[in-house]
Amino acid sequence: MIILYSFLSVTLLGLIFGVGLSMASKALAVRKDEKVEAVESKLPGINCGACGYAGCSGYAEAIAKEEEEDLTLCSPGGPDVALELAEIMGVEVEISNQRMVAQVFCRGNDERSKTEFVYQGVTDCNAAYLYFGGNKSCKYGCLGLDSCIKVCPVDAIIHDEDGCVWVDKELCISCGKCIDICPTGVMKLIPHEADYIVACNSKDKGAVTRKYCSVGCIGCKMCEKASPEGGYKVDNFLATIDYSMDGEREAASVKCPPKCILSLKGVTVKDEKN
Amino acid sequence: MTYIAILITFVFISNFVLTQFLGICPFIGVSKNVDSAVGMGFAVTFVMALASIATWAIQHLVLIPLKIEFLQTITFILVIAALVQLVEMVIQKISPPLYKALGIYLPLITTNCAVMGIALIAVRSDFSALESFVAGIAAGFGFLLAIILMSTIREKLDAEWIPKHLRGVPIAFITGGLMALAFMAFDKALINNLFPGL
Numbered sequence: 001m002i003i004l005y006s007f008l009s010v011t012l013l014g015l016i017f018g019v020g021l022s023m024a025s026k027a028l029a030v031r032k033d034e035k036v037e038a039v040e041s042k043l044p045g046i047n048c049g050a051c052g053y054a055g056c057s058g059y060a061e062a063i064a065k066e067e068e069e070d071l072t073l074c075s076p077g078g079p080d081v082a083l084e085l086a087e088i089m090g091v092e093v094e095i096s097n098q099r100m101v102a103q104v105f106c107r108g109n110d111e112r113s114k115t116e117f118v119y120q121g122v123t124d125c126n127a128a129y130l131y132f133g134g135n136k137s138c139k140y141g142c143l144g145l146d147s148c149i150k151v152c153p154v155d156a157i158i159h160d161e162d163g164c165v166w167v168d169k170e171l172c173i174s175c176g177k178c179i180d181i182c183p184t185g186v187m188k189l190i191p192h193e194a195d196y197i198v199a200c201n202s203k204d205k206g207a208v209t210r211k212y213c214s215v216g217c218i219g220c221k222m223c224e225k226a227s228p229e230g231g232y233k234v235d236n237f238l239a240t241i242d243y244s245m246d247g248e249r250e251a252a253s254v255k256c257p258p259k260c261i262l263s264l265k266g267v268t269v270k271d272e273k274n
Numbered sequence: 275m276t277y278i279a280i281l282i283t284f285v286f287i288s289n290f291v292l293t294q295f296l297g298i299c300p301f302i303g304v305s306k307n308v309d310s311a312v313g314m315g316f317a318v319t320f321v322m323a324l325a326s327i328a329t330w331a332i333q334h335l336v337l338i339p340l341k342i343e344f345l346q347t348i349t350f351i352l353v354i355a356a357l358v359q360l361v362e363m364v365i366q367k368i369s370p371p372l373y374k375a376l377g378i379y380l381p382l383i384t385t386n387c388a389v390m391g392i393a394l395i396a397v398r399s400d401f402s403a404l405e406s407f408v409a410g411i412a413a414g415f416g417f418l419l420a421i422i423l424m425s426t427i428r429e430k431l432d433a434e435w436i437p438k439h440l441r442g443v444p445i446a447f448i449t450g451g452l453m454a455l456a457f458m459a460f461d462k463a464l465i466n467n468l469f470p471g472l
Contacts, residue, residue: 006342013336013349017356024360028367122433 035064035088042084043074048153050075050175063089075100076173099192101172102157102179105201106142106186107215107260109163113138114212129183137212140201142186148178169264196230196241196249198223200260203236215260223252223261277408279465280401284412286460290388291420292450293457297388301421302446304379311425312418317379319414322392324361325354326410329393330403350393358384388417423453 040060047055051073053062062068063085071093072082078099086093119128119135125147133139142165149157149165156171157178167178169192179187186201198217202209206218219237223230229247233240239261241249253261290296297318304314329350337343362380366373383389392413396406427449436445 002342005340006345009336009340009342010345010349010352013332013352017352021356021359021363024363028363030366030370122435124433127433 033061033064036060038088039064039085042077042081042088044076044081044173046076046153046173048076048173048175048177050173050177075175100174100189101167101169101192102174102176102187103167103169103190103197104142104148104157104165104187105197105199106140107162107164107199107262108136108138108141108213109144112214113141113216126181126183134184138202138204138209138216140184140186140203141213141216143184147181147183148187151177151181153177191243194241194243195263195265196253197262197264198232198239198241198260199262200238200258203238205237209237210258213258215258217260218258220257222255222257226255227252276405279469280405280408281412281415282465282468284392284409285416285419286457287462287464289416289420289457289460290391290413291417292454293460294391295454296391297386297417298450300379300382300386301417301424301450302443304382305421305425305428305446307429308422308425310379311421314379314382315414315418315421318383318386318388318417319411321354321358321361321380321383321386322389322414322417323407323410324357325389326392326396326406326413327403328353328357330396330401330406333397334403346394346397347390350390354389354393355384388413420453424450427453 036057040057043056043060045056049055051059053059053068059068059073063071066089071085071089071091072079074081074085082093114137115135116132116137117135119131121127121131123145125134125143125145128134128143128145134143136143144159144163144165146159146165149155149159153175154171154173156168156173157165158168160166167187174189176189179185179189184201190197200209200213200215200217202213202216204216206220209216209218217237217239219234219239221234221239223232223239224234227247227249229245230249230252231242231245231247232249232252233242249261250263253263284290288294291298291301300314300318305311332349332353333343333346337345337349358380362373365380392410396409399409401409424446428446431445431449440448
């Protein structure tokens, strides 16, 4: 009798729950918006937050419900994704912005840059920055405590063989998280196609910069003279490159006394100095 | 008074995670940040309350009349799994924001042994329907308390220097062990002192 009861009760319970659940799933089925799903499937799905929404699904929902009109906010996806989104939504988009990548404007490692004190706190740039702007004598440079490396969603930032923090431009999706977290502002966006970069962020006078760093820009304006068409411009004792000008920039790189103008041609992670 | 005693018992004296060591998997797995820990805690509370009352009904309306109490385990598993599925569907239909907050954690709870634990303990303690319900809620709150404490500690641990081999889960287990030691201070004597003659 007991065998029969137990067999029957478990079978019945299982049957009731099974049928109940299958009916419930029909009755309670939630229709998902097809447009949201279509848009979301086109987005990269890495939830980096560069668009300003909480993850890809948030952006997809905003687009599908036509709350968000700008279809080009997804920087990891770039123009390809923007075009696909435009196709789904049936609108035209203007693709104007080229692909940008983040880069560290500093090549000062332990040997090249002087430090003021030994920092033994938490391994975090923002924590170190609270103490007199970091332990480096240069208050504009890279503190090298890996805050950007930790925050990068695609692991594009690494320590290269020089011990400097460097961004692999092929991996970078220009989400801007590293730029937001960096306390010294040494990370900036440059075009993916950029061939040269002035790898310094120091706005101190040349003599001051020279004292604490062997690879810091001293604002000598040699680059302006050597490559007049290259878009070099020295402001506040710091050279910058205007990438809208596409003249040659190599001569300036060779002439530069502290050798802080680096070639990026075909180089992802490499230091050509020394 | 018994309800208050049940509440205190399951939140502090026999806290599911820190005294009975049930439901350790989500306790370690979902305690990396406070937000998700709170979500998980409330989802577990919700399911425990429902499961304890559902299993009480099965026990007293099916198993005892048919004298097949030995089927407790298998039927309770069945009931809890079906219940969680149903709850997930209902929440998704009725309240999408709540589903977004709890949704990913609900399927995880199906196999959480703490839920099974409260069902069996409630039956073994001869609780009435309401007592089972209160015990379910109290056990859930105990879990919530433990996981919130744990997640706040782990958020602080993230900024500390920890030997490399202890980073992540190992230090979390050590932390959990120390917390369990602290919870040993809550003794059954607490109930006797608070409510003499209970």
